[in-house]
Amino acid sequence: MISEKYDPKAIEGKWQWTWEQGKVFEAKDPSEDPKKRPKFYCLCMFPYPSGAIHMGHVRNYSIGDCISRYKRMRGFNVLQPIGWDAFGLPAENAAISRGVHPKEWTILNIAQMKKELRSIGIGYDWNRELTTCLPDYYRWEQQLFNRFFREGLAYKKKSLVNWCSSCETVLANEQVQDGKCWRCDSEVGTKEVSQWYLKITLYADQLLAGHEQLRGLWPERVLEMQKHWIGRSEGCRILFPLEKKKESSANIPIEVFTTRPDTLFGVTFLTLAPAHPLADHLCTGDEQKKQLEELKKEVARRNPGEEATTKTGFFTGSYCIHPLGNQRVPIWVGNFVVMEYGTGAVMGVPAHDQRDFEFAKQHGLPIRTVVVPKSKKLNEPLTEAYVESGELVDSGPFSGQDSESSKRQIAEALKKKNLGNLTIQYKLRDWGISRQRYWGAPVPIIYCAKCGTVPVPEEDLPVTLPENVSFTGKGGNPLDQATDFVNTVCPRCNEPARRETDTMDTFVESSWYYARFASPHYDKGPFDRKKTDQWLPVDCYIGGIEHACMHLLYARFFHKVLRDWEYLSGDEPFARQFSQGMVVKDGAKMSKSKGNVVTPASIIDRFGADTARLFSLFAAPPEKDLDWNDKGVEGCHRFLQRLWRLFYPFRDIFSRPLPSENELHFDDRLLKVRRKTHWMIRKMTDDLEAEKFNTAISAAMELVNEVYGLLSEDEKAFTAPSGNFVLHEALQSLVVCLAPFSPHICEELWAAMGHKGLIADAVWPGFRADLIAVDTFLLVVQVNGKVRDRVEVTKQATQQEIEKLALALPKIVSHIQGKKVRQVVYVPGRLANIVVA
């Protein structure tokens, strides 16, 4: 029995229960699927269990579920899993401020969020739920880490790292945004720490090359951002041998990286970064050493990404030798040279590099022009560096050559003298994964005085987090205080040893979870190759743009490593990626501090999940920011009510047998409704294929308006058998097509229509092209490109007939009066443009 009034509260819970009880959305392994359907793996970036879902989640999951349900109805074997990215700082901070154990806090949050998530009615395969903070999950991560270590892809080194003093932990470069911590937004400083790195740089070229495969399937901006982040540049490494002070002194060269080896003969100095390992050694006097310390301090004071206002520096007093010219080149230290890129030393070519130019001007260093434009004369003295290519001058044997092609030849000459080589330099650095915090997967390493750094043997995994730890927020990593945890024995020699207390960056968990979903309960390894082969790659991966250079890059890196280790196949983890926009309100991101937060729970309470979902998909195209608008939500709710009110009074139509179509006669008004119905199915299908959810929904609204329109003209329009048939067809099409968007109401109406099965299992309808087609069209008649009239014309009309008709239209006649018709442009099926002069 269906109620007269649409009451989401009365129906949504029921259908959510039905779906779960019936295991409707539990994915069958493709090999066991009796229907042999093609697989479709749809994944939304899994949530961090903060305790409450927000509108961004609703939007994200509504998109994913809409795609999943649609694909399902199109005959795909759909996998849509869900899990929890459950390690991370907020849990530990809660422990510090409120005294709850991070684990307890996290588990409670998961329970709460699960409840909320269920209330949206997303078709998840709950059987595959993953929780990354459980040993079941992170033991495999530890196993993978050991393999990284064995293969030399994980290493520990002491280095200057980004340090967030508020989070008291290291941040990866990707996690520093505008000099601030990506999580807590406080200023990031630097600190020298010994930490674990994963060699993502080894895969830089592959990560870049993979973009070719993804072009057109991933958002261009994401590919562009990654490309910049990887930052490949072709250039040359050049050695400048130091001038020997004494015959006995060692001949250490200084290595520089340049993209312009063609300007080598324009070198008038060398500049080292203050932190360059040779800087101290090269300072010839105490005064220089003092200046070096000053410069080091200045650089340290600067925030990451901040530029110095002036290019300051000093001459060390030492010289090196030009690798091809044999002249002395003074060695300077400059505040503008960054240690982290290239070799931390640059050759100074003031005539052809703007920074070197400024530095030379500042310190009165000579400027030597070696590249001149081919067509025009260079105005000297230069007022700025000439950075274009051109013809080489004053460049020894290379003078007169084209600067571009000389790059290779100069590199050859250097190579012969063992003083340089062509190379490729990346901006991408290795991924620092050590975190000096408790709530993360422990790095499974043991330090032994005798055996050194020893990975924990596989049979001893997982290394679980000790529960008995106090969280004071002071004194660094709580694990350091957990003596039972720290003190252990060396697995090799059985002597007392210490455990590593660093935990892994949570981005490590999210780098492989998508593949674990293929075999989430597999207990012989992280992945069951058979299953990963069946399900991967993820066909559609949906999440926020903020992960462009973090998660999406890390996961691609992991995938390539896992492929090399034969855990899975394929070069890319995510065939298609979709970055949805943010949910904003009054032009600003929803946040507690701005007081503009609308909670999903409040919307579901007032209007139901179907309305919340429908609005998230209707209000804006998915890739754009969505401006939350309460009135707009009401509008979507009204639409669902309108649908319901259309169905209810006619519900009996569905309990009676329908006459067959060819026994019926449809008048023009009914045909118009039929045409709209089939037009809607076509539009829905096209738009869903193209992920244009907003216009798909508007098509359904148009059909509803069409039916209401006829009813208001004639309330008996649908009472005769032919009317019954047309309304039946319209309503059933609406319900089926809206099922991916607002599944609960559609299940309810579907059941009320007398169907035995679930709409979740229904088949997506086809449309009748013959019913959409009409044999007339509206001819637009223009005069000189301006629309002057419109007239209904049969499609059979010939061009001549149409031109004659158009020229005879009274409005047209008045516009072309007294003028000469020069041309008539005719676009079949569309318009006639009469050109007059």
Next chain:
RNA sequence: GCCUGGAUGGCGGAACUGGUAGACGCGUUGGACUCAAAAUCCAAUGAUCGCAAGGUCAUGAGAGUUCGAUUCUCUCUCCAGGCACCA
């Protein structure tokens, strides 16, 4: 500075491959229903001139190509995002 997107009514947004600009929704106004209100249904709704028929102007600005440009080309402005002494 460099890169990538954008800019369309009062608002969110539509517009196939260059062919009726403004679908759909919100808001607003009017009407029906009602004792009244809410809800609902119907209608109107880019600006401007006009009693009207109808005209004129309109897709950030300016040019160009074209019979015809929101769509293609060039220049510029503004907005959002990303990167940034990267040698």
